[in-house]
Amino acid sequence: xxxxxxxxxxxxxxPFTDTAHLNQKGARVITHAEGVYIxxxxxxxxxxxxxxxxxxxxxxxREAIVQAVSAQMRELPYYNTFFQTSxxxxxxxxxxxxxxxxxxxxxxxxTGSGSDANDTILRMVRHFWAAQGxxxxxxxxxxxxxxHGSTVAGASLGGFSVVHEQGGLPIPGIVHINQPYWYxxxxxxxxNEFGLQRARELESKILELGADxxxxxxxxxxxxxxxxxxxxxxxxxxxxxxCRKYDILLITDEVITGFGRxxxxxxxxxxxxxxxxxxxxxxxTAGYIPMGGVLVSDRVFDVIANHGExxxxxTYSGHPVACAAALxxxxxxxxxxxPQRVKSDIGPYLQERWxxxxxxxxxxxxxxxxxxxxxxxxxxxxxxxxxxxEKGTVGLxxxxxxxxxxxxxxxxxxxxxISPPLVISHSEVDELIEKATLTLxxxxxxxxxxxxxx
Numbered sequence: 001x002x003x004x005x006x007x008x009x010x011x012x013x014x015p016f017t018d019t020a021h022l023n024q025k026g027a028r029v030i031t032h033a034e035g036v037y038i039x040x041x042x043x044x045x046x047x048x049x050x051x052x053x054x055x056x057x058x059x060x061x062r063e064a065i066v067q068a069v070s071a072q073m074r075e076l077p078y079y080n081t082f083f084q085t086s087x088x089x090x091x092x093x094x095x096x097x098x099x100x101x102x103x104x105x106x107x108x109x110x111t112g113s114g115s116d117a118n119d120t121i122l123r124m125v126r127h128f129w130a131a132q133g134x135x136x137x138x139x140x141x142x143x144x145x146x147x148h149g150s151t152v153a154g155a156s157l158g159g160f161s162v163v164h165e166q167g168g169l170p171i172p173g174i175v176h177i178n179q180p181y182w183y184x185x186x187x188x189x190x191x192n193e194f195g196l197q198r199a200r201e202l203e204s205k206i207l208e209l210g211a212d213x214x215x216x217x218x219x220x221x222x223x224x225x226x227x228x229x230x231x232x233x234x235x236x237x238x239x240x241x242x243c244r245k246y247d248i249l250l251i252t253d254e255v256i257t258g259f260g261r262x263x264x265x266x267x268x269x270x271x272x273x274x275x276x277x278x279x280x281x282x283x284x285t286a287g288y289i290p291m292g293g294v295l296v297s298d299r300v301f302d303v304i305a306n307h308g309e310x311x312x313x314x315t316y317s318g319h320p321v322a323c324a325a326a327l328x329x330x331x332x333x334x335x336x337x338x339p340q341r342v343k344s345d346i347g348p349y350l351q352e353r354w355x356x357x358x359x360x361x362x363x364x365x366x367x368x369x370x371x372x373x374x375x376x377x378x379x380x381x382x383x384x385x386x387x388x389x390e391k392g393t394v395g396l397x398x399x400x401x402x403x404x405x406x407x408x409x410x411x412x413x414x415x416x417x418i419s420p421p422l423v424i425s426h427s428e429v430d431e432l433i434e435k436a437t438l439t440l441x442x443x444x445x446x447x448x449x450x451x452x453x454x
Contacts, residue, residue, distance in 0.1 A: 002041060004029045005195075015150070028403070033060035036421045039406070047432055049408045049418040054224060054256045054372075055287030058332045061422040065288050065328040072324035081110070081318040083180035085352055089323035096330055097280075097295065100265050103276055107277050107296040110318040114281030117233075117292040118218075121277055122153045123312050125216045128300055131148025132309035137215040138173040141205055141248075145179045147225035148218065148253055148279075157218055176210070177201040180231035183365045183376055183384065184431060195232030203242045216249035219244075221267025224256040224419070227412040228374030230367050236271040241257030249276040249300070255292070260333055260371035263343030270370070276300050286329045291322040295418070338422045342370050348454055349426055351431045354418075362444040371422060377443070378416040379453040387414060387452045394452055398443040405442075407435040 029041040036059055038048050051057060058065075072089060079087055098106045109124070111117040122140065123393035129137035140157065142148065147159035155163050158172030159179070164170055178185065178201055186194040206214050217239065223229035243250040252275040257267030261283065264270040268278065276299055281292035287444065296304070306308055316322070333339065343349075351368045357375055358366040364378035377394050379387050387394050395411030402409040402416075409416045420432065448454060 002026070002029065003220075004041060014452060015269045035059050035061060041122050043424050045406060046403065047420075047428065047435065049402075049420050049432055049436075050410050051421045052417050053282070054261075054286045054419045055282035055285075057259055057261065057283040057338065057422045058286045058329060058336075058422045062286070062328075064332060065325055066287065067169055068324045068328035069321055072321050076320045078320065080315060082313060082418070087320050089320045089327065090318035093318075093323040093326050096327060097293070100276050100330070101278070101295050102266065102268055102274055104276075104297045104299070105278065105295040106298055107301040109294045109296060110323075111292040111294065112252070112279075112290050112314055112316045112319075113149070113292045115151045115154040115277055115292075116253075116280060116337050117279045118148045118253065118316065119153040120294050120312060121216075121218070121251060121279060122157070123309070124277070124294065124304065125251070126298070126301065127307075128249070129215050129312060131303050131358070134212070136213055137297075139209055139214045140174050141214060141217045142174060143174050143179045143219055143223075144176045145181070145226040145229070145255075146176070146220060146223060147222075156438050165451065166253065166329065174206065177205050179229055180182070180230060180235045181223075181227075181229045183367075185239050191232040193232045195234035196238055198231075199235050199238035199242065202239060203246075205245050206242070206248065211246040211248070214246065214248050214278075216251050218253060219253040219272055220253045220255075221257045222369060222372060223414065224372070225417040226279075228367065228372055228419075230374075233271075236273050237302035240273045251275060251277045251279070253279040254295075254370070255281045256280055256419070258331075260342050260370075261372055261419065263339060263347050264370075265339055284329065285325040286332075288329070289325040290318075291315045291323045291326055317363070333422075336423070342422055346422070346424060346429065347371055348422075348431070354436075357433075357436065357440065360440045360444070362440050362447070370413060371417045372417075373426070374412075374417045375440075376416050377416065377446070388446070389452045392441065394447050396406060397446055398439060401442045401446075402435070402439040405435045405439050407432060407439065408437065409439070 005026040008027045028115040034040050038046050055446040077327050093107045142157045143395040148154045155279040156174045159176045182191045182194050184317050250270045254266050258280050262270040276297045278295040285291045354368045355366045364381050364384045366375045392413045395414040397410040
């Protein structure tokens with residue numbers, strides 16, 4: 001075990017990790033990065049197929065962001081936005097973001113991450129209704145297998161049962177309906193019919209609870225951490241129709257799908273819907289500095305702004321250095337036209353090659369939208385069957401082979417997912433597919449050898 005690994009094991013608690021198992025194995029120590037590649041302490045170059053954690057859209061080593069952060073730290077390293085104060089970077093960023101957001105979004109509340117942005121949304125939604133004399137409208141409807149962060153409210157909004165089991169979650173006033181996961185749950189239904197069926201579970205839940213008790217519905221345009229669940233095109237328009245019918249707020253969590261990942265600036269743009277609130281983070285600063293926020297529609301703002309003080313905020317809301325990083329990131333996204341590049345160039349190029357992985361004997365389905373994709377591992381392509389072993393066992397084997405082959409692919413159960421930087425080149429896409437194919441071959445051979453197909 002290296003010096004760094006020993007110190008890491010002795011003092012560092014990793015997120016979402018079996019600590020005892022990791023400390024026995026030793027963490028992989030990443031030392032530097034450039035472009036779409038990360039490098040570990042052993043000198044291995046690894047193509048980062050996950051863009052960090054969905055966030056490094058513009059790639060590593062962007063000097064413009066480094067220079068913007070450095071200049072801001074010299075001029076104004078910190079001041080808060082409490083006490084009726086503001087500063088140029090936060091003012092400029094708020095105006096810039098709302099110019100890029102859907103037309104109804106003209107206001108933004110800044111946070112430190114996507115998790116606390118969703119905590120903010122919970123507070124804001126309930127205040128919105130209480131301010132209008134409807135304090136009983138408390139319930140927020142989310143989805144099973146959704147991910148909305150790891151804070152108490154964020155984890156409650158999320159739909160991971162393993163998370164809820166630790167800490168007595170979800171908190172009261174949050175309920176979950178089924179996800180639009182056609183591969184896993186659709187059976188023989190046409191995808192579009194399945195999309196409508198799952199969307200209409202929202203209406204059933206509203207009627208069960210009572211529309212006068214429901215405050216909002218929240219969903220990721222594409223479920224990321226849940227395994228890149230791309231809903232049928234019928235799903236989101238029907239969700240929006242139901243929200244409008246019963247006058248409940250529509251929230252899209254754009255932490256993963258924002259800032260060009262889908263080929264549009266936001267997932268809501270791709271699916272053609274107009275949410276009342278949008279969660280942002282990750283790609284906002286390309287992960288260079290932590291930052292999140294809530295884009296707020298005129299409808300919600302007009303209520304919040306005219307009903308006294310909103311008793312909520314963070315020390316680092318609108319941190320000037322984070323704002324500088326975000327502004328520099330947006331400059332790159334716009335000047336290099338990266339959302340359009342995802343839509344018409346590198347997105348289709350990767351999609352064509354990624355979808356062909358469905359021909360592999362280990363793959364039940366390959367799917368991709370923009371630059372976010374998943375492949376389902378199965379021992380039986382026809383029946384879309386699970387392996388005869390604990391869920392995630394084969395996915396973990398696949399992930400380990402992938403890392404050893406110089407490619408970061410994440411596993412969610414037995415689903416392998418990617419979300420590479422938006423700046424990935426055609427030749428780097430070819431490398432990604434070559435390494436993914438080798439990884440699938442090795443995983444297939446090992447799974448057969450270990451009897452996981454029997």
